[in-house]
Amino acid sequence: MDPAETPEAVAASRARWSLPAVWLVPLVAALLAGWLGVKAVLERGPAITIRFKSADGIEAGKTKLKYKNVQIGIVKSVALSPDLKEVIATAELVKDAKPHLVEDTRFWVVKPRIAAGTVSGLDTLLSGAYIGVDAGKSGKSRREFAGLDAPPVVAGDSPGALLVLHAASAGSLEVGSPVFFRRLPAGQVTGCELDPDGVKVSVFINAPFDQYVTSNARFWHASGIEVKLDANGIRVDTQSLVSILIGGVAFDTPPGTTAVARAAASTEFRLFENPTEAMKNPEADKLEFTMLFNESVRGLQPGAPVDFRGITVGEVGAVRMQMAPGAGEVLVAVQATIYPSRIEWQDGVRSTAGSRERRRRFIDALVASGMRAQLRPASLVTHQLYLALDFFPVKGAKVNWAASPPQLPTQKATLVELETAIGSLAAKLEKVPLDDLAGDLRQTLQSAQRLIDHIDAEVASEVGPTLAQARKTLASADRLLSSDSPLQTDSRQAMREVARAAQAFRVLADYLERHPEALLVGKKDEGTK
Amino acid sequence: MKPRKPHSLRRTWAFLVAAIILYVPANVLPVMHTEWLSGSEDDTILSGVIYLWSSGSWPLALVVFVASISVPLLKMAALAFLAASVQLRSTWQPRQRARLYRIVELIGRWSMLDIYVTAILVALVQAKALATIHAGPGALAFAAVVVLTMLAAMSFDPRLIWDAQRHGSR
Numbered sequence: 001m002d003p004a005e006t007p008e009a010v011a012a013s014r015a016r017w018s019l020p021a022v023w024l025v026p027l028v029a030a031l032l033a034g035w036l037g038v039k040a041v042l043e044r045g046p047a048i049t050i051r052f053k054s055a056d057g058i059e060a061g062k063t064k065l066k067y068k069n070v071q072i073g074i075v076k077s078v079a080l081s082p083d084l085k086e087v088i089a090t091a092e093l094v095k096d097a098k099p100h101l102v103e104d105t106r107f108w109v110v111k112p113r114i115a116a117g118t119v120s121g122l123d124t125l126l127s128g129a130y131i132g133v134d135a136g137k138s139g140k141s142r143r144e145f146a147g148l149d150a151p152p153v154v155a156g157d158s159p160g161a162l163l164v165l166h167a168a169s170a171g172s173l174e175v176g177s178p179v180f181f182r183r184l185p186a187g188q189v190t191g192c193e194l195d196p197d198g199v200k201v202s203v204f205i206n207a208p209f210d211q212y213v214t215s216n217a218r219f220w221h222a223s224g225i226e227v228k229l230d231a232n233g234i235r236v237d238t239q240s241l242v243s244i245l246i247g248g249v250a251f252d253t254p255p256g257t258t259a260v261a262r263a264a265a266s267t268e269f270r271l272f273e274n275p276t277e278a279m280k281n282p283e284a285d286k287l288e289f290t291m292l293f294n295e296s297v298r299g300l301q302p303g304a305p306v307d308f309r310g311i312t313v314g315e316v317g318a319v320r321m322q323m324a325p326g327a328g329e330v331l332v333a334v335q336a337t338i339y340p341s342r343i344e345w346q347d348g349v350r351s352t353a354g355s356r357e358r359r360r361r362f363i364d365a366l367v368a369s370g371m372r373a374q375l376r377p378a379s380l381v382t383h384q385l386y387l388a389l390d391f392f393p394v395k396g397a398k399v400n401w402a403a404s405p406p407q408l409p410t411q412k413a414t415l416v417e418l419e420t421a422i423g424s425l426a427a428k429l430e431k432v433p434l435d436d437l438a439g440d441l442r443q444t445l446q447s448a449q450r451l452i453d454h455i456d457a458e459v460a461s462e463v464g465p466t467l468a469q470a471r472k473t474l475a476s477a478d479r480l481l482s483s484d485s486p487l488q489t490d491s492r493q494a495m496r497e498v499a500r501a502a503q504a505f506r507v508l509a510d511y512l513e514r515h516p517e518a519l520l521v522g523k524k525d526e527g528t529k
Numbered sequence: 530m531k532p533r534k535p536h537s538l539r540r541t542w543a544f545l546v547a548a549i550i551l552y553v554p555a556n557v558l559p560v561m562h563t564e565w566l567s568g569s570e571d572d573t574i575l576s577g578v579i580y581l582w583s584s585g586s587w588p589l590a591l592v593v594f595v596a597s598i599s600v601p602l603l604k605m606a607a608l609a610f611l612a613a614s615v616q617l618r619s620t621w622q623p624r625q626r627a628r629l630y631r632i633v634e635l636i637g638r639w640s641m642l643d644i645y646v647t648a649i650l651v652a653l654v655q656a657k658a659l660a661t662i663h664a665g666p667g668a669l670a671f672a673a674v675v676v677l678t679m680l681a682a683m684s685f686d687p688r689l690i691w692d693a694q695r696h697g698s699r
Contacts, residue, residue, distance in 0.1 A: 022536060022543040025680075029547030029673065036554040036666050061570075 045073065045093040050107045050131070052147040055087040057111050057129030065091055065107070067133040072097045075131065089147075091131070101143065104136030104156070108148035120151065150175065153188045154204040160187065161210035163263070165201040165249070167271035171221045172247030173201060180222055180250040181209050189249060201271060203249060214253055215263045218278035219271045222250035226274055229382060230301070254279050287314075287338045287359075288405035291373045291387070292322065292331040295416050300375060300385040306336050307376075308389045314338035316387055335405065336373075336387055360401065367399050372411035537686035541612050544681035548605055551670045551677065556598070558667035561650070564660060573667055574598060593646075597671070600636055604678050607633045608685065615689045623690050630687045644672050 052058065055078050065073035073093035081088050093101070111129040112121045124130060131147070134156045153176050154160070167173075170192045179187035186209035191202040205213055225244055228235045249271065263269075272278035297319055306314035317335040340359065370391040378384045390411075397409030412420075480487055512518060559571035572580070574597050581590035607629055614626060650662045 022540045025543045025677070026547035026550060029550045029677065032673065033550045033554045033670065036558055036670055039666070040554075040558055 043095060045095040046098050046101060046143065047076070047090060047092050048101060048143045048145060050089045050091060050145045050147045051081065051086045052089060052109065053086060053149060055089065057109055058087070058089050058131070059128070062128065064130045065093060065133055066130050067135060072133060100135040101141060102136045103138040103140040103142050105142070105145065106134040106136065106148055106152055106156070107145050108132050108151050110151065153190045159207035161205045161213055161263070161265055162190070163203050163205065163213065164266060164268045165203060165219050165271040166195065166198055166268060167201055167221070168198045168273070170199045170201065173249065174246070177246055178248040179203050179205060180248055181212055181252065201249070211262055212253065213251065213263045215261055215267065217251050217253050217263065217269065219249055219251040219269050220275050220278035221271065221273055222248045228274070230384060233379060233382070250275070285339060285341045287340055289336050289338060289408045290403060290405050291334045291336065291408050291410045293334060293375060293410055294329065294331055295375065295413060297332045297334065297375060297385065299377070299383040300334065300387070304384070304386045306338060306387045306389065311342070313342050313389070334387065363399055367397065367409060370394055372397070373408050374411040375413045377415065533686055533688060537684055537689060538612060538615055540684035541608065541681050544677045544684060545605060545608050545612060548674050548677035548681060551673045552601065552605065555667055555671035555674050558670060559665035560667040560671060562663040562665050571665060574671065601674055601678060604633050604636065604682070608678065608681050611685060611690070626690050627687050630685065630690070634682045644668060644675065
């Protein structure tokens with residue numbers, strides 16, 4: 001290695017060779033680090049923030065996010081919102097979750113809870129609370145969410161139909177209350193909201209059942225036990241034990257309806273108070289009448305049946321007082337609706353087919369032959385009244401078609417008539433001078449008493465000696481009849497004499513039998529013997 | 530007497546740079562993935578130290594911190610300092626620097642502590658249903674860091690420290 005010119009060239013070639021050999025190590029390290037870093041970055045999913053009312057059960061670095069019980073993320077930090085009203089949990093999700101972080105994705109804290117007859121989240125007793133996720137369907141991506149207070153009743157992907165019911169009140173319904181179809185649990189209430197004219201209840205009907213939600217389906221409160229007291233007596237209705245405890249909704253199609261198309265999604269229905277009301281046919285054909293009663297209508301409720309010989313042909317509407325102008329009378333006006341569709345003409349044509357005029361003539365004819373409206377007690381115990389249409393042997397009244405609604409003539413209730421009769425009887429009884437009568441009666445009784453006293457005094461004085469006399473008589477009679485009395489002795493002697501006489505007579509008779517000649521010749525001498 | 534190590538400085542630099550590069554993922558990425566009944570958890574070295582510290586095991590936390598974080602860091606710094614001083618032909622305190630080198634070589638293997646712990650845990654805790662522990666990607670990087678720093682220390686020729694002295698005195 002002597003030549004002084006070459007070493008640099010050699011060194012350069014060696015350096016060029018050895019440089020990569022040694023520097024390969026940091027290069028590999030850099031590649032490794034880069035790969036690890038890139039992998040970590042690639043594996044890192046999107047970060048989201050979820051707002052909760054409280055951080056109950058949420059722990060930074062511990063609490064998981066789970067979808068269908070698969071962990072898809074973890075809470076990284078929990079912080080308070082600037083206004084201290086909420087808790088903001090920041091969570092990191094797995095990469096695959098990214099497309100599902102959309103507007104209607106829902107988050108809630110899963111912890112043990114007992115609601116609407118179900119117990120859920122028991123596994124969290126052991127594992128600690130976690131955040132449940134329900135993937136949304138919207139196309140709009142989102143990274144900031146508001147957590148739900150309670151788990152959603154229905155998972156976003158479960159098949160079924162979401163419906164809206166309008167009710168007068170929520171009753172005992174709450175989120176999670178069951179929906180029944182033919183007494184099978186068919187869905188759940190997903191929300192109750194206030195509505196301008198009542199309550200808006202959204203329900204979710206699960207898959208096999210949603211096909212029965214036709215456009216004419218009827219929904220009603222199946223809440224608890226329904227005890228109803230009406231003209232028909234007491235009725236108790238329930239759906240299931242669960243609904244007794246927590247209430248619920250039931251639905252069905254009214255009987256006799258032919259196949260109707262399925263209700264479209266988000267169709268709005270009315271939520272009736274009870275099945276009877278729900279199942280009532282909405283009568284298209286109605287006839288309104290007013291009836292004036294001059295008696296108490298206590299016990300007559302709106303909704304009471306209008307009965308024609310046992311068949312309900314309508315129902316009572318409003319009941320109110322009416323002053324008859326000038327007559328100085330206060331009458332009770334009962335409005336009733338009659339459903340002509342329930343009456344069939346003899347020729348098979350429903351009365352709906354009849355024209356107005358025909359109907360009018362018909363009703364006039366009925367009234368002319370004595371048809372009247374009358375209040376009758378349905379039950380003497382409950383004192384409920386119903387309105388009966390019946391024929392009475394009366395004449396003269398007519399339908400007042402001029403009034404609006406037309407006015408049917410009425411008949412006093414049988415009970416009221418009876419009351420009137422009893423009333424007049426009582427009035428007559430009142431006229432009887434009961435006081436005078438009582439005075440007279442008392443006098444009579446007093447004189448009778450006096451008479452009895454007199455008789456007592458007179459008779460008692462006579463009775464004493466008479467009795468003594470009688471006793472004496474009896475005593476002497478006794479003496480007379482006793483065994484040692486002379487009469488007895490005499491009579492006994494006399495009897496003996498008679499017996500002796502009879503004996504002598506028998507001897508004589510015997511003798512005469514043997515010697516009849518003795519009668520003529522006298523007794524023979526005994527010596528001959 | 531040992532023969533001089535060829536391309537000592539260059540090699541030292543290469544291993545050192547590699548170690549520094551890998552030190553980042555070693556500390557950022559999880560070294561241990563623990564799964565137990567209620568869930569799973571990823572632990573980096575630092576989070577492990579923090580966990581130990583917050584759960585009250587201060588001595589253990591201190592040991593892990595020193596062995597796994599400060600020792601590799603100090604070792605890399607010391608090697609970088611030595612290599613740089615040789616590169617710059619510094620004549621400052623050759624005796625002290627030689628001692629520093631010896632210390633670095635001595636404590637090198639101690640920083641493998643964390644890897645040992647992880648390896649033992651992975652081997653031991655395999656009760657499938659209840660809990661399992663896997664080594665994370667950080668463990669690989671961390672092991673590489675330790676090995677690389679050891680290699681760097683090995684490839685560094687302490688005689689170079691004195692070379693500058695001789696050049697300087699010449």
